[in-house]
Amino acid sequence: MTRSKVFGEVAELYDAARPGYADALVSEVLAYAEPGGHAAVEVGAGTGKATVSFASRGIPLVCVEPDPRMAEVLRRNTARYPDVRVEVGGFEEWEAGGRRFGLLFAATSWHWLDPHRRxxxxxxxxxxxxxxxxxxxxxxxxxxxxxxxxxxxxxxxGVVNSPHGEPASGYRDDPGSWCQEADAECRRDGRFTDLRSVRFRRALHYDTDRYLGHLTSLTAYRVLPDERREQALAETARLLDAHGGGIDVHLMSDLFLARTV
Known part of the structure; x- marks a missing residue:
């Protein structure tokens, strides 16, 4: 199943159920990047879960999103920001047209990019x-x-990598594996400097319906056969209802920063 198939078919659900990113993370990125009036480019913008937070800070954005259905929701969510431009296509095929940017960011999309080219x-x-x-x-x-x-x-x-796969007690203050892998790759590349990793943490409550929507939008569930997915979600709903009608989590926002030499 392609990325487009996984996410595009549930674009509205993805937008409604997925959590956004911590305000403190956005502030950290902008303090580090100091973009001034320079435009930023977002890779794999989705429906704008991160885009809106940056656009609301006055950052001109070029948003690259491979799925037209996700891009349609993204355009709706950013319609009030005239400095947001949405360009549909994969980042690997995207043409910058001579443009160079002061900031490039990817919100939960880096792992979709070709590791040999990114x-x-x-x-x-x-x-x-x-x-x-x-x-x-x-x-x-x-x-x-x-x-x-x-x-x-x-x-x-047969669900793997679900968002409830770890207890909150298993998370330390240090950023997790995604940041560690990005750091290691970046050091091997050698064209970047001033590498930093930061973890932000906040409490979040999902009621049963929202959490089921969140799960339904995830790759781990989208790739299951329809009947198996519905069984897993139904059992999860019954369990959450038996535990008070929802789930409390600690939501981390892990951030990796680097700059070109």
């Missing part, structure tokens, strides 16, 4: 001294018993 593409898109910001939203379940029961449902139905 550092070259980023370097080509950024002006000298331009900043790269990569970020993700892992989360951990506060109730250890609930985590265990959810993990058992996942095991029965």
């Amino acid at each position: 550092w070259d593409l980023v370097h080509a898109a950024l002006e000298p001294g331009g900043a790269l910001a990569l970020f993700w939203n892992p989360q951990g379940v506060l109730d250890v018993e609930l985590h265990g029961e959810l993990a058992e449902i996942d095991r029965r139905h």
